[in-house]
Amino acid sequence: MSSTEPGALERECEGFCHYLMGRAPDAYVLAKYAEAHRLTTDYSRGSRFDRLLVSFAAWGSFSASLADSYASLFARQGILRRKLVLLLAILESSSPAHGFLDAIEPTPVFLLALQLLGRGILFGIRVLAISLVLLPLQLALGGSPPRGE
């Protein structure tokens, strides 16, 4: 699957939107996501491992969360992270999606701390689980530079 084909991009964008904010993108977000891919190779250039990771993430929200958890530590500059950053930038720039980042109700700190702890633990579990599969694959296929390089 080529990640620059319109149909594939649409599915990918939908999957990533569900993953990031729990709902589908509107037509405008889909169009801007596709437009960015047409205008630059920033979101298609990468290693075999990068492309495999994107394909895996595009299966759905759960696979996206697994792939991103891994990429956030071991493939920070890879295509998947670039695509997610692009989508975040589009979402925070446009209505009505921008609300998912900047509209919150006041939350008591202890409640927030509990939520963060829970999410943090889940993140750790996801990283551990998926690393067992993806780390050997990345070493075999050659991945993006690890964090900090």
Add this chain to the structure above:
Amino acid sequence: MDRIVVVGSGPSGVHFALSVLRKGYDVTMVDVGFPKPAVVAPDSTFRGLKENLDDPVRYFLGEKFEGVVLPQPGREYYGIPPSKNYVFRTPAGFDNVTRGFAPLFGFAQGGIAEVWTGGCYPFNADELSDFPFSYAELGPCYGEVARRIGVCGAADDLARHFPVHDNLLEPLELDGHSAVLLAKYEKKRALIQGEWKCSVGRTRVAVLSRDLGSRKKCTYLGRCLWGCPTGAFYTPSLTLAECREFPNFHYVTGVRASHVRLDANRRVSHVVVAPADGGNPQEIPAERVALAAGALSSSQIYLESMYRHTGEVLKLDGLMDNRQILVPFVNLGLIGQPYNPESYQYHQVGMGIEQGTPKEYVHAQVTTLKTAMLHPIIQNLPCDARLASFVVRHFHAALGIVNINLHDTRRPGNSVTLDVQTAPGRPRLVIEYSPAKGETEVIRRAVRTVRKALGALGCIVPPGMTHVRPMGASVHYAGMLPMSRTAGEHTVSETCESHAVKNLYLVDGATFPFLPAKNITFTLMANAVRVADAAF
């Protein structure tokens, strides 16, 4: 009266021009002068832009999505918004060589100060001790510039570091986060000042807290980072527009000055300019010339003028710039709270840290990040994007960033010269810079003090996120042709007239013999007014 040619429309050029125009001189300003695009939806708030523009992504991220900050080591936490890209457009054939320095050049109407953050900090007597004039001479010029542009602030604890001048407007309404920081400081003043010699107070900013002439006061649309749509925030293009109303002002735009032609008596006879998009040069006759193209470009014009007159390639030492360090922080008391983006967006709170000697003063500005893009922060967190979005969303009201500025001194080896070999007929500027010995320790000490002060204000600094910006990033360039009471090689007089070329004036930062840890733009404007008053 002499016909004066002014090169450049930045803060120095426009305030010098305005002063001499008022005296009745005939002024020709030559300028590349890329124009500012039309303002988008001038009455809309920051959120309103997202909700009402047909294509908000194009506005916020740019036509080619150049506003997306992709994962890359060493990237800044925020960049220049696409709506300000015109400032960094360069003329045809523009090129330079740099070592240890990452300069920014601006060729827009108003110069690179079109993207400044409005900090107006007068130099005090200690900081002017290397200048051939005193604060008593410059003080009234600060007042005059403040009258022209509108500067607001308060006579608080920071006034010990930057004097109070005339025409200071009352401060702006504080955003919620800045108000919390200042309230906390009131309770912790004794500790912060006593233990760490750090003062906290209101910054001085070039924005209107009340109407000034035809300009209306700030209406808190929250769009400062993206370009003030109302003109309440001052940029030099506003003074350029004022100059253009004078019948004795001639604005020659679309041209870049390469050098001045000197006659046999070593006086300027013409300014040589070429079309910015390429083409044949032309000569503009001049009786007196004021170079105000910015310290680097003015030095380049000086170097090329001397090279064409004598065949000698000079090297000018003394390049200075403020080292800047960005320290992100989290205000624990604001975690989980909502925030209001309809507030003034640049720094409203500052820190002044005393060091061993008054000239080593460290200045810091606190920005509370309400309408900056969040994806650069999200992608920097060491977790997946969904968790990072959750964190940033609930920490947004609590986020801030301190921008620490360090002073700089003229040192041999930090220089500009010309490369005349690579492209004969079109010399390139060569810029070299090395930090002072011991800079690492100075940075460490400054960051430690800021961290402690933030701690006392109820904030924490996340580990590993402090970012030392490259030299050149502050765009406070100065020092290559310094003012001097005695005629030295490649120096200027106290009225900024070249000691080598009698009718050539340098009215920008190139003439500063010292660079305090402060934004120099306000002093550039004040000094230009001083020169115009003293020498014309």
